[in-house]
Amino acid sequence: MVAQADAVHAAVAAAENGDFAAAEQKLLEVPPGHPVRALASLEVRFLRGEKVAGQALELARSVSGYGSAWGFAVVAARHERDARGALTAARRAAELQPDGGWGKVAAELEGTLTATLLGEGSGLLQGGNPAGALARAREALEVNPNAPGARILAVRALLALHDIRAAAELVPGLPDTPDGLELKGSVAEALGQWDLAVDFYSRMPADNPRRCAQLVAARRQLRLTNAPPYLSEAVAASPLLRRGLAAIVAWESPALAAKANGSVPVFEDVVPLQEARDVVTVARAGVMPGDPIAHRFNPEGRVSPRELAATLERLGRVLGKPAPRWCSDGESGCLKLPEVVDGESAMALVRRVSGGGGDPCAQR
Numbered sequence: 001m002v003a004q005a006d007a008v009h010a011a012v013a014a015a016e017n018g019d020f021a022a023a024e025q026k027l028l029e030v031p032p033g034h035p036v037r038a039l040a041s042l043e044v045r046f047l048r049g050e051k052v053a054g055q056a057l058e059l060a061r062s063v064s065g066y067g068s069a070w071g072f073a074v075v076a077a078r079h080e081r082d083a084r085g086a087l088t089a090a091r092r093a094a095e096l097q098p099d100g101g102w103g104k105v106a107a108e109l110e111g112t113l114t115a116t117l118l119g120e121g122s123g124l125l126q127g128g129n130p131a132g133a134l135a136r137a138r139e140a141l142e143v144n145p146n147a148p149g150a151r152i153l154a155v156r157a158l159l160a161l162h163d164i165r166a167a168a169e170l171v172p173g174l175p176d177t178p179d180g181l182e183l184k185g186s187v188a189e190a191l192g193q194w195d196l197a198v199d200f201y202s203r204m205p206a207d208n209p210r211r212c213a214q215l216v217a218a219r220r221q222l223r224l225t226n227a228p229p230y231l232s233e234a235v236a237a238s239p240l241l242r243r244g245l246a247a248i249v250a251w252e253s254p255a256l257a258a259k260a261n262g263s264v265p266v267f268e269d270v271v272p273l274q275e276a277r278d279v280v281t282v283a284r285a286g287v288m289p290g291d292p293i294a295h296r297f298n299p300e301g302r303v304s305p306r307e308l309a310a311t312l313e314r315l316g317r318v319l320g321k322p323a324p325r326w327c328s329d330g331e332s333g334c335l336k337l338p339e340v341v342d343g344e345s346a347m348a349l350v351r352r353v354s355g356g357g358g359d360p361c362a363q364r
Contacts (some may be wrong), residue, residue, distance in 0.1 A: 011040050020048055035063045039072060046076055050117035057085050061090070074105060083113040087143065114144045121153045130160035130322040148175045156184050164190045176207055185214060192224035228250065230274040238342035243275045243299035246288055247309070248347050249276035249315060253354040257266050260284035267297040275299065287314045305337040308346060312353045324353050 003248055004086055015231045027044065030037035042052045043253030053076040060069040069094035074182035090106035106290060118352035121136030132155035140150035151173050158167035167187050174180040185200035197218040204211040224232070249258060270279045279297055282288040286309055290297035305310075310337075312324050327334040338345040 003100070011044060016047060020044065035069065039066075039069050042076070043072060046072075046079075051080055053080045053082050053085060057076040057089060060089060064092070065096065065128060067093055067100070071100065071102065072097060074102065078109075083109055083116065087113055110144055114140050114147050114150065117143065118147075118149050119151055121157070125153070125157055125160065133157040134161065148173075148177070148180065152179055152183060155187065159183075159190065160185055176203070178204055182208075182210065182214070189218065189221075192225075194218055194267055195224060198222055201291065228274065234275075235343040235347055238340065240303045240341045240343050240346050241299065242288070242297065242301045242303055242307075243270065243273055243279060244343060245303050245311065245341075245346055246279045246299075247275045248281045248343065249287060249311065249350055249354075250281045251317060252347060252350045253319065255319060255354075256285050256287065256315075257281055262286055264290065265292050265295045267295055267299075269296045270299050285318050287311060287318055303341045303346065305339065305341060308341050308349065309337055312349055315350065316353050319354055321353060324349075 011022075011024075019299075022042065022291065026036055027041055030040065033113035042056050042059065046052050046056075053073070055075040056069070056076040058129045060073045062068065063069055070089045073089035074086050074093060077083075077089060080318065087106060087109040090102050090109055093100065095104050117136045118138040121133040121140070122128075124136065125133035134154060137150050137154035137157055140147055141286055144150065151170055152175075155170050155174065158164075158170070164187065167310045168191060171184055171259050181200045181204045185204075187202060188194070188196035197213065201211060201215040201218055204215075223236075228247075230244075231247050234247045237244050240248075260281045264280065264283045267283070267290050268280065270276045273279070279288075279290075279299065283290050283297065288297075307325060309324075315321075316323050325334045329334040335349060
């Protein structure tokens with residue numbers, strides 16, 4: 001055995017000096033088929049410049065308790081930039097040779113491979129390939145199950161794929177970092193859990209550029225979950241009817257109730273409607289007048305862009321808000337009227353006119 005070990009060392013030394021003929025000659029002194037000779041032969045070929053990583057890994061697997069074989073497989077795989085193979089070999093080498101420094105090598109390879117996979121995955125997601133991004137994220141999680149970046153990428157990819165259930169399963173492992181909290185909020189939104197979304201967004205750092213808009217939107221949706229059904233119908237309506245606009249104005253401008261001091265007749269055509277109270281509020285506040293002579297409000301009338309503009313201007317005056325500035329062609333920083341008034345566009349404009357002042361992210 002000593003003579004065989006000496007022959008192997010001599011063969012490798014000769015190869016390191018470039019004398020490959022002498023190296024091959026020395027290897028003949030070791031019995032064929034012996035793992036030591038097989039490993040030394042691969043080392044000699046490696047020093048000659050051949051690619052032997054695949055064969056090195058195959059040899060190590062065939063003699064799985066041979067630590068030196070796994071160690072050489074690490075070197076060969078790293079030389080050929082096979083990070084996956086090198087990591088597999090380094091982990092096994094660390095188990096067999098705990099004092100050989102392979103644990104540190106495995107940790108370095110794990111970090112490098114994880115970073116590479118996450119970089120590739122992020123690029124795929126930004127390039128519109130969420131399925132590819134998800135595959136990279138899952139591979140990164142196999143490499144390092146505790147990598148928060150991999151879990152974050154996986155959730156983002158699943159949200160882009162509209163696989164909300166799978167995204168929700170990964171939420172418990174997301175960190176309470178700004179990105180993690182934002183993603184938790186996004187998943188809660190997708191599930192319609194607006195109370196949780198508000199909680200997650202409110203815990204994001206105050207200086208996060210997306211926090212305010214997300215928090216305000218989530219609070220609004222949470223409030224809408226308690227809204228009467230006719231309001232939801234109004235928001236979804238296209239075209240929007242006058243009774244729907246009255247409901248939207250009253251809902252988005254709760255301060256209007258205190259301004260509803262005027263006297264109006266009983267509008268006979270709104271008495272049976274669920275929106276009757278809202279109609280009375282906007283009419284008494286002078287925001288949406290009816291016909292005082294005919295005692296009619298025309299609740300089924302379609303709201304035209306001109307009527308919407310007039311309603312918003314009156315709303316601004318009643319609430320003491322700046323008059324809305326309507327856009328001309330190519331203008332910015334102004335309000336644009338829709339060509340066809342629907343519930344969503346009307347609600348957004350009512351919100352713009354009735355809002356303003358204070359911190360929109362402050363708890364209300």
